[in-house]
Each structure stands twice: as C-alpha cells, then as structure tokens.
Amino acid sequence: MANIALPRPASQMLPNNQPVSIWLPAASLWWREMVRFYRQRSRVVGVILSPLVFWLLLGGGFARSFRTGTAGAEQNYLEYFFPGALVMIVLFTSIFTMMSVIEDRKEGFLLSVMVAPIHRSAIVLGKVLGGTTLSAIQGLIFLALAPAIGIRIGIDQFALVVLIVFLTAFALTALGFAIAWKLDSASAFHAIVNLFLIPLWLLSGALFPVSGASGWIRVLMRINPLTYGVESLRAVLFPQMVSNEDFALSTSIGILATFSAVVFAIAYVVANRRSTKPAA
Amino acid sequence: MTASSLQSRTAASEDLARPNSAIRVSGITHRYGDRVALNNVSFDVPTAEIFGLLGPNGSGKTSLFRILSTLMLPTSGTATILDADVVNASNAVRRNIGVVFQAQSVDIKLSASENLHHQGHLYGLRGRALDARVTEMLERVGLADRANERVETFSGGMQRRVELAKGLLHRPSVLLLDEPTTGLDPGARRDVWNYLNILRHSEAVTILVTTHLMEEAEKCDRLVILNEGNLVALGTPTELKSEIGGDVIVLESLDPAALAAGISNRFGLKALVVGDKVRLEIKNGHRFVTDVVEAFSGAVTSVSVSKPSLEDVFIARTGHRFWTEPQPAKSEKGKH
Incomplete structure (x- = not known):
C-alpha cells in the first residue's frame, strides 16, 4: 500500500478478505469518544467537578455525625460510605455515557459504522472502553480525595483500586450499551436505566452492610454484582476493617471480572443481531 | 468467468465488455408487519453502470437500499453484490460497497480529516497510506483547504461532499447512494453527478442511486421505477419514454x-x-x-x-401522478 496515487483494485486497498481486525476500529471508536468528550466543554466540567461537589457535600454533611470518637480500629460511617460513594459515581457515569449510542444512532453516525466490514465486537469494545475510560477517570478523581479523610494507600493498593474501578466501570458501561442499543430515545433510556440503577446501588452494600440485612435482602445483595465492587474496594482501602470472609478480595475481583465478561457478551449479542426491521 | 474473478476490481475495469452483474436482486419481498414494502422485486445491474431506483416516498426504495447495504434482512428473496449474498456473506458485501446515506452520517464534532481517518480505520486502513488517501479524497471533493475544520462549521453542500468522500474512501467497487443530492443547490448537484460519471468511467465503479427526482433519473444509464413496492418499469430512460x-x-x-x-x-x-x-x-x-x-x-x-418524460412513464404505468400519493399514510417508517 505504498503508492496510493493510482487507482487500484479494492482488493489491494483492503489487505485481505477477512473482517478487519477488531483492534484498529475499536481503538478508533475509543479515540472518537475521547475527542468528542474533550470538545464538549460542559461534559469536561461535569466530569471533573461532580466528584468534587459530591465530596464536599458528603464531607460537610458527615462532619459531626457518626463519628464514633474512639481511635483505632473503629470505623466511622464516612469511611464506611466511601467505597459505596466511589461505586455510585462510577455507576452513574458508566451507564449514562452510553446515551451516546442513542445519539450516534440519531445522528446517523452509527449507520456508517454498521456497514463497515468489522466484527460487531469491535463496535461494542470501542464504545464501551470509551465510556469506561471517562467513568474510571471520574472515579479516580474522587479517589484522589481519599487522603482528606485520612485514608492513606500505598502504590499496590492504588493499583488494585484502579483495577476494581476499571472492572466495575467496564461492566456497567457494557450494561448501558446493551440497554441503549435497542432504544431510540434518551427518555426511554432514562426510564429503563432508573429502574436498574437505584436498586442496584442500594443493594450493593454501599449504604448498609450485607451482614446486617434481613434474609431476603441479603440474598439480593449477594447476587448483586455491584456488591463485589463495593466489598472489594472496602477490602483494599480498609483491610483492617474487613472481618467478613465471605468477601475475600480475590473472589470478589474474580466475580467482577466474570460479570464484566458476561455483560460484554450480552452487549455483543444484542449488537450482532440482524433483523428484518430497519437497523436505524 | 469465475466467482473469484468477479470479486476483483481488475477484472471489471480491464474488461468492461464482458457481461457480468455487479448487483443482482431476485424476488426480494419485504414486509413491515402487514404492510408490504417490496413485492417480489428483481433486477440486475451490470458492472460500471449508473443505475437508478426512482419512486415517490413510500415506494420501497429506501427499504431496498437498506437491504442492499446489509442493514436489514429481507423477508424473502435474495440479493447479491459481486456474487456475495447480502444476508449470508454480509462481510464480503460490506468490504465491497461504499454507502452514502440520505441522512447525515459524518460526526460534526470531528474535522473533515478526522472523520475520514476514522472511516479508514473501520476498513483496516492506517498510517501513511491512509493519510495519503484522505488527502486525495479531500482534494477530489474540493475540501483540502478545510480539512482540519470541524464539520459542524460546514455548509450543507460541504457536509454532503464529506459524506461522499467517506463513502468512497476505501475504493469500493460498488457505490450505493440514497438520495445523494438532497438539500444541494443545482450547481452542487451537477458536481456530484459529474463525479459519479468520472468514477464509473475511470474506475469502473458500479453505482446504484435512489432518487425521487425525474431529472436525476434521466441521468442514469438504466433505472427501475418503484411504486408501492412493485417494480413498474425497468429500462433506459430513452426506452421507457419511447414506449409512450x-x-x-x-x-x-x-x-x-x-x-x-x-x-x-x-x-x-x-x-x-x-x-x-x-x-x-x-x-x-x-x-x-x-x-x-x-x-x-x-x-x-x-x-x-x-x-414524454419519466413522470409520464410513471403515470402510464400506475395511473396516478408521482406526487399525489396519500403520503402521510404510506410514508416509510423511520424515513426522514
């Protein structure tokens, strides 16, 4: 493909008869998400400021409450709540970034992607990694404020937190993708997503611990994948607090990773389906 | 001629005289629920022909366009592009077709050059070869000096030209265009048609274009007229008119x-x-x-x-005028 000036057969322009590898299109779609994000200044402001605002209100609100006063092993509620707050930020941002799927469809952009000779997983991967990146950045900005409440973590803890945040963000973004793919309006997306979002978060151990919940709620909390995000974050950030052996760190991360893979596969199946209805 | 040589552009451009069909549509029927959008439509398009799909809104031409561009499965019937089936071999079809949609498909937040680079990546093109191809296409559509400006600052005509460059970037053998001159002034419309003619002659590109404009249909080598999902006429504009x-x-x-x-x-x-x-x-x-x-x-x-004009052909075949369709009831779903 060195000399491009002469008209040449299509077979020479395109290297072989296989579908284009998934990495180049996926990277290009990811890059587009980043560029579009950066060029819409209000989104940039939102992503950076919302964790800060959230943090300020949370810190201020909890300033005098729930402080147990006793030093040492006793955990105050703000510390208890911190992993849940982090997951909440990631949860909302992840799912709502996938509103861009609906925008892309409305703006016609998605059509030109869908007639390209690429594997559908490249479309899912590019879009989902785009959303994951944005929401993980937002989560990590929030994490950067951890020292303000006396949470000090080392580099290996930090790496683990990044991994957990990434997995959580990836799974939730893929979930948002799967929901958004079939919907044609932002309001429908809001309606469906709200149905999932709040219960998913409430039952994740973000507000109250699994151990203290009543029987059936405890079951729901155990099957909620988000619980493993919150619990694994808690295990990394406050290792001395975690006495609950049900949520061993490696098991929790394993469950998160499996959940990510499953949701990604669902998003792929949804996007790969062709029908006798108009695609867009 | 073997199937594999049909796939190759070289065969097409070196031997225009040899009869072969770039596009074959046979017995395509499509339904949206109870409504029949296409009723047993069949036709062949030879290589390097400019072929028109003429019909009013709701005639089924957009449905046919969606089926040929692999975006929708037909209810029944088959269609092939360069011998690849649009249902079973969609990747081979996608590789060979360039598609220019009626609706905008460029990303207005990206520059013209960024849009084309992204498009190239979707076709596995990269690096210097892609850079050169993007520059070449932007020059061809007269946008080289605006390459790095965001598409949202462009006029409607310029956006259409980016659209065209996007569809042609990977040198498709078959170009599918859905109402490509919508919203263009007469000068820009002429430019598009001149360019299509150049492509057909110099690169043996087969071009299928949908239109509801009689004057555009006149410029096609051959065309079909669709009415309420039925193929009501097929031939060169001169043939069809001489029947009257x-x-x-x-x-x-x-x-x-x-x-x-x-x-x-x-x-x-x-x-x-x-x-x-x-x-x-x-x-x-x-x-x-x-x-x-x-x-x-x-x-x-x-x-x-x-x-006689093509509109007279339409009236002679259907018994009613082109634009007197009860349009709100028949307008195609999802069509803009």
Whole structure:
C-alpha cells in the first residue's frame, strides 16, 4: 500500500478478505469518544467537578455525625460510605455515557459504522472502553480525595483500586450499551436505566452492610454484582476493617471480572443481531 | 468467468465488455408487519453502470437500499453484490460497497480529516497510506483547504461532499447512494453527478442511486421505477419514454371527468383523469390539440403538449401522478 496515487483494485486497498481486525476500529471508536468528550466543554466540567461537589457535600454533611470518637480500629460511617460513594459515581457515569449510542444512532453516525466490514465486537469494545475510560477517570478523581479523610494507600493498593474501578466501570458501561442499543430515545433510556440503577446501588452494600440485612435482602445483595465492587474496594482501602470472609478480595475481583465478561457478551449479542426491521 | 474473478476490481475495469452483474436482486419481498414494502422485486445491474431506483416516498426504495447495504434482512428473496449474498456473506458485501446515506452520517464534532481517518480505520486502513488517501479524497471533493475544520462549521453542500468522500474512501467497487443530492443547490448537484460519471468511467465503479427526482433519473444509464413496492418499469430512460406513443397532452378543465368522457367518446382515445387534469397520449399532438379545443371550446381552460418524460412513464404505468400519493399514510417508517 505504498503508492496510493493510482487507482487500484479494492482488493489491494483492503489487505485481505477477512473482517478487519477488531483492534484498529475499536481503538478508533475509543479515540472518537475521547475527542468528542474533550470538545464538549460542559461534559469536561461535569466530569471533573461532580466528584468534587459530591465530596464536599458528603464531607460537610458527615462532619459531626457518626463519628464514633474512639481511635483505632473503629470505623466511622464516612469511611464506611466511601467505597459505596466511589461505586455510585462510577455507576452513574458508566451507564449514562452510553446515551451516546442513542445519539450516534440519531445522528446517523452509527449507520456508517454498521456497514463497515468489522466484527460487531469491535463496535461494542470501542464504545464501551470509551465510556469506561471517562467513568474510571471520574472515579479516580474522587479517589484522589481519599487522603482528606485520612485514608492513606500505598502504590499496590492504588493499583488494585484502579483495577476494581476499571472492572466495575467496564461492566456497567457494557450494561448501558446493551440497554441503549435497542432504544431510540434518551427518555426511554432514562426510564429503563432508573429502574436498574437505584436498586442496584442500594443493594450493593454501599449504604448498609450485607451482614446486617434481613434474609431476603441479603440474598439480593449477594447476587448483586455491584456488591463485589463495593466489598472489594472496602477490602483494599480498609483491610483492617474487613472481618467478613465471605468477601475475600480475590473472589470478589474474580466475580467482577466474570460479570464484566458476561455483560460484554450480552452487549455483543444484542449488537450482532440482524433483523428484518430497519437497523436505524 | 469465475466467482473469484468477479470479486476483483481488475477484472471489471480491464474488461468492461464482458457481461457480468455487479448487483443482482431476485424476488426480494419485504414486509413491515402487514404492510408490504417490496413485492417480489428483481433486477440486475451490470458492472460500471449508473443505475437508478426512482419512486415517490413510500415506494420501497429506501427499504431496498437498506437491504442492499446489509442493514436489514429481507423477508424473502435474495440479493447479491459481486456474487456475495447480502444476508449470508454480509462481510464480503460490506468490504465491497461504499454507502452514502440520505441522512447525515459524518460526526460534526470531528474535522473533515478526522472523520475520514476514522472511516479508514473501520476498513483496516492506517498510517501513511491512509493519510495519503484522505488527502486525495479531500482534494477530489474540493475540501483540502478545510480539512482540519470541524464539520459542524460546514455548509450543507460541504457536509454532503464529506459524506461522499467517506463513502468512497476505501475504493469500493460498488457505490450505493440514497438520495445523494438532497438539500444541494443545482450547481452542487451537477458536481456530484459529474463525479459519479468520472468514477464509473475511470474506475469502473458500479453505482446504484435512489432518487425521487425525474431529472436525476434521466441521468442514469438504466433505472427501475418503484411504486408501492412493485417494480413498474425497468429500462433506459430513452426506452421507457419511447414506449409512450408520441406526445403527451395535458388539458385543464373545470370538470375534468366530463371532458375526459367527451374526448373518449368523440375521438375514441383513452383519456385519463389525473388529479384535476385530463391526460392523453397521441402522435402529432400539436395537430390534435386544435381539434380538441375546437370540439370542447368552453370546457378546456389550459392546454400543454410535451414530449414524454419519466413522470409520464410513471403515470402510464400506475395511473396516478408521482406526487399525489396519500403520503402521510404510506410514508416509510423511520424515513426522514
């Protein structure tokens, strides 16, 4: 493909008869998400400021409450709540970034992607990694404020937190993708997503611990994948607090990773389906 | 000729005389629920032909376009592009087609160059080869000097040209265009058609274009006319028009039904009431006009005589005017 000036057969322009590898299109779609994000200044402001605002209100609100006063092993509620707050930020941002799927469809952009000779997983991967990146950045900005409440973590803890945040963000973004793919309006997306979002978060151990919940709620909390995000974050950030052996760190991360893979596969199946209805 | 040589552009451009079909549509039927959008439509498009799909809104041309561009599965029937089936071999089809949609598909937040680079990546193109191809395409559509400006700052005509460059970036052998000149002024429209002709002649690209504009349909080598999902005519514009005998006379009257009946009785001709006008076909129309006006002097308020147009072909085949469809009820779902 060195000399491009002469008209040449299509077979020479395109290297072989296989579908284009998934990495180049996926990277290009990811890059587009980043560029579009950066060029819409209000989104940039939102992503950076919302964790800060959230943090300020949370810190201020909890300033005098729930402080147990006793030093040492006793955990105050703000510390208890911190992993849940982090997951909440990631949860909302992840799912709502996938509103861009609906925008892309409305703006016609998605059509030109869908007639390209690429594997559908490249479309899912590019879009989902785009959303994951944005929401993980937002989560990590929030994490950067951890020292303000006396949470000090080392580099290996930090790496683990990044991994957990990434997995959580990836799974939730893929979930948002799967929901958004079939919907044609932002309001429908809001309606469906709200149905999932709040219960998913409430039952994740973000507000109250699994151990203290009543029987059936405890079951729901155990099957909620988000619980493993919150619990694994808690295990990394406050290792001395975690006495609950049900949520061993490696098991929790394993469950998160499996959940990510499953949701990604669902998003792929949804996007790969062709029908006798108009695609867009 | 083997299937594999049909796939190759070289074969097409070096041997234009050899008959082969770049696009084959056979027995395509499509339904949206109970509504039949396409009813057993079949036609072939030879390599390097500019082929038109002419029809009013709701005629099924957009449905056919969606099926050919692999975006929708037909209810029944088959279609192949360069011998690859649009249902079973969609990746081979996608590799060979360039698609220009009626609706915008460029990302207005990206620059023209960024849009084309992204498009190239979707086709596995990268690096210096892609850079060179993007530059070449932007020059061809006259946007080289605006390459790094965001598409949202472009006029409608310029956005269409980015759209065209996008569809042609990977040198497709077959180009599918859905109403490509929508919203363009006559000059820009002419430019698009000139460019399509160049592509066909210099690179043997097969071009299928949907349109509802008669003047554009006239520029196609061959065309089909679709009406309510049925293929009502297939041929070159000249062939189709020559099927109509002589001239077309259109008479205006306050009571068109009575006038048509009177003409039929007196001259033994088939006079059609189309809308609020009476329409008939006859040889040496200019002479006939004097007879009619004399015979029905009070009833005729205006007369026109013309050579047949594609619209006359449409009327002759369907019995009604191109634009008098009950459009809101029949308009295609999801069409803009």
